[in-house]
Amino acid sequence: MIARNAFSQLRHSTLLLVGTSAGLLLTYVVPVGLVLFGTGWPRLLGGIAWMLMSASYAPMVRFYQRSWLWSVFLPFVALFYLECTFHSALAYWRGAGGEWKGRAQDRAVS
Numbered sequence: 001m002i003a004r005n006a007f008s009q010l011r012h013s014t015l016l017l018v019g020t021s022a023g024l025l026l027t028y029v030v031p032v033g034l035v036l037f038g039t040g041w042p043r044l045l046g047g048i049a050w051m052l053m054s055a056s057y058a059p060m061v062r063f064y065q066r067s068w069l070w071s072v073f074l075p076f077v078a079l080f081y082l083e084c085t086f087h088s089a090l091a092y093w094r095g096a097g098g099e100w101k102g103r104a105q106d107r108a109v110s
Helices: 002-009 014-037 041-063 068-094
Strands: none
Touching: 002 068, 014 041, 014 068, 041 068
8 A cells, every 4th residue: 555655645756755765764763773873972862762752653552452562663664664655656667656456556657
């Protein structure tokens, strides 16, 4: 579903794709990188950011009756979403669009 619709939600804009990618990486991946590879203040600030994003996601995880530990993996979900978005863009640029049940849903117009 994500790979079929993600690039069309960005209005097939490469600029929006780059901006969205930068936003996802900065928001979700950089804090984890700082925790794993940083030292001192950057590591502490990355840990705080990761803790806050997990805490803000915990109510949704609880709504679906999952352990709060699932919220810790939100950065990895963001990476998965980013990969699906790029897959959607590549399919569009190849002219295939988002395929579902053997039909292309969002083909590039030549």
